[in-house]
Amino acid sequence: MRTGARLLGIGVAACLTTAPASSAELKDLYFGEALYHAYQGDFFDALQRLDAELAMYHGLDEPGLDTLTYHVGQAEFSVGDFELDYRMHRRAGRAIKAVLEGAVDEAVRNEAAYRLAKIHFEKGQLDDAVEALARIQGKVPVEIQDDVEFLRASVDLAMGKPAEAVTVLQPLKSDPSLSGFVAYNLGIALLEEGHAEEAVRQLDAAGQLAATDPAGLAIRDKSNLVLGALLFESARYDDAKRSLDRVRLEGPFSNQALLRAGFAEAQAKQYDRALVPWGVLAEREPTDAAVQEALLALPSAYASLNLHGRAALLYGRALEQLSGQIDRVDASIESVRSGSFLTALAREESRQDAGWVIRLRTLPDAPETYYLMELMASHEFQTALHNYLDLEGLRSKLAAWKTGLDAFDDMIRLRGVNYEPLLPEVDAQFRELDSRMRLRLEQKKNVGKRLHAMLTAPRPEYLATAEERIAGERLAAIEKKNSDPATARRVAHLRGVLTFRLETEYHERLTAAFVHLKALETDVETLERQYDDFVRARQAATQSYSGYDVTIQRLRRRVEDAAVGVSGLMARQGQMIETVAVHQLAARRERLAAQQTQARYAVADSYDRAARAQGAEEAR
Amino acid sequence: MRRRVIVACLLCLSPALAWAESTDQQQMKGLDEQVQEIKSDVLDIAQELSRLEEKLLFPSGTQVAVFVELAPADTMRLDAVRLTIDGQLVAQSIYSFKELEALRKGGVQRLYVGNVATGDHQLEALMEGKTEGGADFSRTQQFTFRKDVKPKMVGLKLSGPSSSAPIALEEW
Numbered sequence: 001m002r003t004g005a006r007l008l009g010i011g012v013a014a015c016l017t018t019a020p021a022s023s024a025e026l027k028d029l030y031f032g033e034a035l036y037h038a039y040q041g042d043f044f045d046a047l048q049r050l051d052a053e054l055a056m057y058h059g060l061d062e063p064g065l066d067t068l069t070y071h072v073g074q075a076e077f078s079v080g081d082f083e084l085d086y087r088m089h090r091r092a093g094r095a096i097k098a099v100l101e102g103a104v105d106e107a108v109r110n111e112a113a114y115r116l117a118k119i120h121f122e123k124g125q126l127d128d129a130v131e132a133l134a135r136i137q138g139k140v141p142v143e144i145q146d147d148v149e150f151l152r153a154s155v156d157l158a159m160g161k162p163a164e165a166v167t168v169l170q171p172l173k174s175d176p177s178l179s180g181f182v183a184y185n186l187g188i189a190l191l192e193e194g195h196a197e198e199a200v201r202q203l204d205a206a207g208q209l210a211a212t213d214p215a216g217l218a219i220r221d222k223s224n225l226v227l228g229a230l231l232f233e234s235a236r237y238d239d240a241k242r243s244l245d246r247v248r249l250e251g252p253f254s255n256q257a258l259l260r261a262g263f264a265e266a267q268a269k270q271y272d273r274a275l276v277p278w279g280v281l282a283e284r285e286p287t288d289a290a291v292q293e294a295l296l297a298l299p300s301a302y303a304s305l306n307l308h309g310r311a312a313l314l315y316g317r318a319l320e321q322l323s324g325q326i327d328r329v330d331a332s333i334e335s336v337r338s339g340s341f342l343t344a345l346a347r348e349e350s351r352q353d354a355g356w357v358i359r360l361r362t363l364p365d366a367p368e369t370y371y372l373m374e375l376m377a378s379h380e381f382q383t384a385l386h387n388y389l390d391l392e393g394l395r396s397k398l399a400a401w402k403t404g405l406d407a408f409d410d411m412i413r414l415r416g417v418n419y420e421p422l423l424p425e426v427d428a429q430f431r432e433l434d435s436r437m438r439l440r441l442e443q444k445k446n447v448g449k450r451l452h453a454m455l456t457a458p459r460p461e462y463l464a465t466a467e468e469r470i471a472g473e474r475l476a477a478i479e480k481k482n483s484d485p486a487t488a489r490r491v492a493h494l495r496g497v498l499t500f501r502l503e504t505e506y507h508e509r510l511t512a513a514f515v516h517l518k519a520l521e522t523d524v525e526t527l528e529r530q531y532d533d534f535v536r537a538r539q540a541a542t543q544s545y546s547g548y549d550v551t552i553q554r555l556r557r558r559v560e561d562a563a564v565g566v567s568g569l570m571a572r573q574g575q576m577i578e579t580v581a582v583h584q585l586a587a588r589r590e591r592l593a594a595q596q597t598q599a600r601y602a603v604a605d606s607y608d609r610a611a612r613a614q615g616a617e618e619a620r
Numbered sequence: 621m622r623r624r625v626i627v628a629c630l631l632c633l634s635p636a637l638a639w640a641e642s643t644d645q646q647q648m649k650g651l652d653e654q655v656q657e658i659k660s661d662v663l664d665i666a667q668e669l670s671r672l673e674e675k676l677l678f679p680s681g682t683q684v685a686v687f688v689e690l691a692p693a694d695t696m697r698l699d700a701v702r703l704t705i706d707g708q709l710v711a712q713s714i715y716s717f718k719e720l721e722a723l724r725k726g727g728v729q730r731l732y733v734g735n736v737a738t739g740d741h742q743l744e745a746l747m748e749g750k751t752e753g754g755a756d757f758s759r760t761q762q763f764t765f766r767k768d769v770k771p772k773m774v775g776l777k778l779s780g781p782s783s784s785a786p787i788a789l790e791e792w
Contacts, residue, residue, distance in 0.1 A: 026728065029728050036722045036729050037727070383648070548676070
């Protein structure tokens with residue numbers, strides 16, 4: 001029972017898997033990019049982007065200024081979600097534990113505890129799930145309140161504590177998104193607790209709930225199927241029939257429901273009515289176990305109605321079909337053993353289309369998958385299958401990266417060949433320009449200093465034009481050479497004129513000088529920008545081809561090691577899948593062989609009875 | 621006790637469970653853990669490789685990235701986007717159903733990563749799609765963006781033809 005309940009819970013929990021978190025107003029493009037990949041089911045790329053973004057965010061001095069800060073809580077949870085979706089439960093558990101142990105508010109911590117509990121539950125680690133659920137205390141976000149309680153009940157059920165599950169589930173009945181699952185689990189919990197009548201009423205209610213989504217419809221069908229079987233066991237055949245009739249004819253449980261509906265009629269000795277569901281079922285896909293049961297059940301109903309001729313014909317048809325199915329199983333086993341199954345799994349469509357398994361089964365060249373539908377429906381096999389596909393994905397990525405690293409090597413070599421002869425000459429020219437530039441900048445600095453000093457201590461002579469300075473120097477020279485008083489007076493007069501001009505035009509000239517200085521500063525800024533651009537371009541030139549050897553060598557080694565690891569694991573995983581598939585097929589073959597024997601005897605017996613009946617008829 | 625057996629049988633409707641309780645299950649579990657470890661390793665490699673690739677191919681001084689997102693709740697069906705920078709076709713994308721759904725749910729596509737010099741650049745975006753009623757439409761819009769020393773991120777927010785700005789530029 002424990003196993004059964006656990007599987008039920010896993011199925012239900014899978015329906016509750018949280019979709020990648022989205023935000024109404026996106027403020028970080030790289031987070032949006034990770035979501036873009038996740039929404040397409042490309043969780044490897046989503047994780048790669050988001051891990052990189054979070055690592056960068058946590059490495060910042062002031063992460064509060066980064067745009068991811070608006071989504072960081074959501075991003076931390078999304079990493080866990082993506083890891084779960086990429087079937088990395090252990091890492092997801094660690095990521096969520098990190099959130100739990102971080103300085104986060106109560107609601108976030110409780111949500112993290114819930115997610116951790118869900119991971120443990122899905123992996124069958126029930127004690128850890130209980131421990132994680134016990135950490136949920138205080139404020140729980142409204143949107144997960146019912147999910148938490150539902151998970152709590154599922155864990156109780158899986159641990160064989162139906163009474164506790166009933167207590168938790170009863171107040172939950174109103175939640176619309178969970179109503180079908182809650183109602184069903186409550187029915188099972190009541191049944192386990194020994195309240196059979198209450199369980200029947202509960203499952204009856206669960207089987208009549210309104211549902212539109214596939215999951216809701218499926219759980220409703222399952223409720224009706226389980227209820228039908230319970231009522232059948234209690235010999236309440238009419239009630240069982242009513243419940244089984246509510247199962248949709250096209251749903252995943254329809255074959256089982258039709259088979260059981262026929263048995264319910266047959267047990268009530270209503271063989272003619274049993275012909276209807278079994279007749280429908282016998283025309284369905286012959287690889288289904290319920291259909292194969294119906295192939296024998298249908299003629300047995302005719303035999304019970306004393307229609308031995310018809311029974312003999314149908315047994316004959318069953319024998320033919322069962323023999324055909326045995327041949328198909330043999331072909332499937334052969335095909336799986338020859339490696340075709342793994343080849344089929346690795347086909348491109350398996351990654352493009354969620355319904356690929358069903359389509360694969362219809363392909364004429366794919367006998368390897370005829371009998372694997374039920375196997376593929378199990379959680380463990382799905383995990384193995386997905387792991388194999390994930391490994392195949394990793395294998396192709398690693399192969400592409402290896403080629404990419406070779407291309408990087410080529411690119412770096414070519415860049416070196418291009419830049420190395422050019423750079424010495426460029427550097428020499430730059431050094432010359434650099435020294436000229438520094439000289440001019442120094443001059444500009446001195447001029448600026450002088451001009452600012454002149455604001456407090458005017459020095460008109462500093463603002464003389466070149467012509468005035470020459471005139472002043474010539475006057476000084478004449479003064480020095482001539483002692484003639486007339487010349488001295490004339491020189492004094494001219495110096496006075498010069499001084500007058502310098503003094504009267506001083507403020508105007510000082511203003512003009514500052515305007516020129518300002519213009520010079522703008523030019524200097526442009527020059528400095530160009531200088532910085534050059535320095536960056538020069539650094540980029542060197543950085544474009546040097547300093548990568550160690551990184552590339554290390555990466556190449558890691559890629560090669562990982563490729564070896566992936567190949568080894570793929571071989572083991574593939575072998576495991578094949579072994580399990582062959583075991584499953586062999587079990588089906590055994591069952592088919594038993595049915596074939598049964599059909600063979602039944603054909604003979606029916607023909608005998610038909611002949612006897614005909615003889616008796618003729619004798620009359 | 622009988623009831624328990626019945627329920628267990630009902631819950632285990634699939635015969636596939638027969639093997640699940642065997643040693644195969646334990647081996648699968650062991651393999652699953654090893655697969656998880658190697659996935660983790662490969663993810664780490666992918667990150668380091670991505671950093672190397674960015675450094676080698678798109679250094680921050682010249683890097684420009686163009687992202688595409690859909691306006692929230694917009695009902696148009698985006699078919700294709702074409703992007704030119706300074707007159708050169710740099711990227712084009714035809715959207716599959718999955719990609720379109722991912723955009724509709726709020727995902728952001730990095731349509732282009734490349735290199736441009738610092739300074740002003742002309743970006744032209746062409747979008748083609750269908751309105752909710754099924755009519756074809758096409759819009760083209762030119763923008764100017766400025767590339768500085770740090771990496772440049774440009775976002776294009778797309779919406780249907782009834783919007784006042786079907787292609788809106790957001791600089792980040």
